[in-house]
Amino acid sequence: MATPVETSISSITTLTCSRCGQPHDFEVQQRVSSCCAMPLLAQYDLSGTFSKKDLQNREGTMWRYQEVLPVLDNKFKVSLGEGFTPILDFKNLGSIYGFANLFLKDEGKNPTGSFKARGLSMAISKALELGAEGCIIPTAGNAGVAMAAYCAKANLPAVVVMPRHTPKAFKEECYWYGAEIHLIDGLINDCAAEVRHLNQDNQLLDVSTLKEPYRLEGKKTMGYEIAEQLNWTLPDVILYPAGGGTGLIGIWKAFQEMIALGWLKDNVRLPRMVAVQAENCRPLVDTFLGLQEHSQNYKGLPTLANGLAVPRPLGEPLMLQVLAQSGGTAISITEDEMVEGVREIGRKEGLFVAPEGAATWMAVCKLLKQGWLKPEEKVLLLNTGSGQKYMENIEGRY
Numbered sequence: 001m002a003t004p005v006e007t008s009i010s011s012i013t014t015l016t017c018s019r020c021g022q023p024h025d026f027e028v029q030q031r032v033s034s035c036c037a038m039p040l041l042a043q044y045d046l047s048g049t050f051s052k053k054d055l056q057n058r059e060g061t062m063w064r065y066q067e068v069l070p071v072l073d074n075k076f077k078v079s080l081g082e083g084f085t086p087i088l089d090f091k092n093l094g095s096i097y098g099f100a101n102l103f104l105k106d107e108g109k110n111p112t113g114s115f116k117a118r119g120l121s122m123a124i125s126k127a128l129e130l131g132a133e134g135c136i137i138p139t140a141g142n143a144g145v146a147m148a149a150y151c152a153k154a155n156l157p158a159v160v161v162m163p164r165h166t167p168k169a170f171k172e173e174c175y176w177y178g179a180e181i182h183l184i185d186g187l188i189n190d191c192a193a194e195v196r197h198l199n200q201d202n203q204l205l206d207v208s209t210l211k212e213p214y215r216l217e218g219k220k221t222m223g224y225e226i227a228e229q230l231n232w233t234l235p236d237v238i239l240y241p242a243g244g245g246t247g248l249i250g251i252w253k254a255f256q257e258m259i260a261l262g263w264l265k266d267n268v269r270l271p272r273m274v275a276v277q278a279e280n281c282r283p284l285v286d287t288f289l290g291l292q293e294h295s296q297n298y299k300g301l302p303t304l305a306n307g308l309a310v311p312r313p314l315g316e317p318l319m320l321q322v323l324a325q326s327g328g329t330a331i332s333i334t335e336d337e338m339v340e341g342v343r344e345i346g347r348k349e350g351l352f353v354a355p356e357g358a359a360t361w362m363a364v365c366k367l368l369k370q371g372w373l374k375p376e377e378k379v380l381l382l383n384t385g386s387g388q389k390y391m392e393n394i395e396g397r398y
């Protein structure tokens with residue numbers, strides 16, 4: 001079903017195991033690596049002709065970077081207009097706290113209201129290209145909604161498994177896209193167990209975070225956009241609300257690729273990457289601080305930032321690598337602080353952010369107090385979703 005590579009719009013060359021580097025064939029469906037059962041990373045020929053100039057007349061979506069994306073043939077592209085979201089200047093909050101350069105990239109403006117649209121647009125496009133007959137996903141909410149939408153657009157059956165406590169708006173939207181929904185008592189790891197049970201015969205493609213290689217490729221486009229939209233000058237610090245970690249890993253991957261492409265100078269100072277988690281579910285923070293060896297037995301609690309309730313992320317080693325390489329850190333935010341963040345951003349900047357996005361702002365305040373961050377630094381927050389679907393989590397607490 002895959003197009004011969006010679007006619008491909010993509011310069012993908014192989015998929016490599018993120019642990020040992022063993023190559024894997026990108027022309028067939030892959031899940032985790034066959035050697036180490038770890039995430040696979042798409043590799044491209046970055047020595048070629050893709051230049052910044054090529055971007056000039058490209059569409060205002062993430063697909064403008066098609067040479068460094070894995071879809072081989074345009075006809076399999078499943079798009080609802082995802083990506084190229086605005087970077088807003090947070091002047092009001094900035095002046096209150098003394099920041100000269102405080103920005104927020106608003107991923108809430110994506111189709112289906114979150115940045116999960118990027119990853120699922122890419123994964124479902126590849127599912128179609130590689131002949132999948134349907135898709136299944138364990139989700140904390142937004143990923144399921146996005147998968148249901150892109151599967152609808154691709155005419156593929158969709159099965160979504162989410163915690164029963166997920167706000168109603170996420171469930172309803174999945175139904176409206178015609179997906180089959182299963183509700184589970186527990187968190188996303190319990191949903192993952194149910195996915196394995198429902199999909200024993202492997203009829204459906206499981207698009208769990210980092211268990212297939214392409215959602216990461218969609219998410220990495222945030223990194224390309226940050227550089228392009230800021231006119232190829234990067235922020236000093238980027239704050240990202242980390243669950244499974246695809247955005248954190250993906251943005252960093254994009255920076256490395258842009259250095260190889262010659263779009264960023266070899267000696268460019270890359271941003272310090274901050275992973276922000278919920279106090280209720282902070283596996284990465286605990287491992288980063290040395291409070292546990294790894295998160296494989298971590299037990300998390302639900303949080304009103306549903307997307308952050310990921311107790312045992314498969315991508316933990318990759319996230320730790322990003323934090324180490326970038327000189328970044330990991331920090332957790334309480335439930336009440338997140339509500340305070342939603343309120344403050346709403347009142348001062350006119351934006352109704354997801355609690356996950358609010359957490360990144362509260363992290364800035366904490367890191368400023370700790371002296372880890374200086375007010376003269378250029379700071380970029382990622383608001384990963386719109387606040388609309390979380391209404392019942394925070395209702396009345398303005």
Ligand SMILES: *Cc1c(COP(=O)(O)O)cnc(C)c1O
Pocket residue numbers: 114116142143209241242243244245246247248307308310354356357384385
């Ligand atoms: C899924 C999600 C996250 C976490 O994303 P990961 O890629 O799992 O780290 C953060 N914010 C929102 C709104 C999400 O839906």
Ligand SMILES: [Zn+2]
Pocket residue numbers: 017018019020021022033035036037
């Ligand atoms: Zn391996």
